[in-house]
Every structure is written in C-alpha cells, then in structure tokens.
Amino acid sequence: MDATQVVDYGMLALIPPILAIGLAVWTKNIIVSLFVSIIVSTTILNGWNPVIGFTSMIKDYMFVSLEESMNTQALFMMVIIGGLWHCLHNREVPWHLPIWLQRKLIHVQNVNPVFG
Numbered sequence: 001m002d003a004t005q006v007v008d009y010g011m012l013a014l015i016p017p018i019l020a021i022g023l024a025v026w027t028k029n030i031i032v033s034l035f036v037s038i039i040v041s042t043t044i045l046n047g048w049n050p051v052i053g054f055t056s057m058i059k060d061y062m063f064v065s066l067e068e069s070m071n072t073q074a075l076f077m078m079v080i081i082g083g084l085w086h087c088l089h090n091r092e093v094p095w096h097l098p099i100w101l102q103r104k105l106i107h108v109q110n111v112n113p114v115f116g
Helices: 010-027 030-045 050-066 069-089 092-110
Strands: none
Touching: 010 030, 030 050, 050 069
C-alpha cells in the first residue's frame, strides 16, 4: 500500500477498542488485553497478515517510541516502581533483606585482610 493512499477502514476501526474492552472485562488483565488489541489493529493495518502486523508493531511503534528520552525515562521509572512494589508486596522480602545484609556485614568484619 502506498504511503500517500488514504484508506477508509469504517467499521474495522471499532474492532480493536471493542476487543480491548471485552478482553479486559473478561480476563481482568488490562495489559494482555491492550497487547492483543494492538496486535489485532496492526494486523488490520497490514492487510490481515499477522506476521507482518506483529513485526510492524515492534518495528514501527515500540522501538520508535523508545527513541524519545521522555518515553525511555517513563519506562525506566515504571520498572523501578514495579520492582519496589513487588518487593513490598512479597511480605518475606522486606524482612529477609536486613537479615541477609547483617550476615554479610558480620562475615566481612570477621575476615582477616592479611590472612584471608
């Protein structure tokens, strides 16, 4: 398809948002629902070819959006906050970390630097 050619998708444009909303309600997992909806929309845009649609999604949309520093910073912050949330959500991690650090510090204090 030529880049200057305008295509009217009509009712096909409603499939990805309806699919995203339906999957989010049914599975109660928003991330998976949005991911499937994006795959379906890029498949529609690329002539119903799922392989080209998936590669186009990664090449033309995901990597291009990471070129901007603001998007990269936001992604980095989401990973950091998600990791901290996981540590706090898992009730054993906050309690075992000080104990592990204490054992390491005691081990370091007991090591003689001359005789190892």
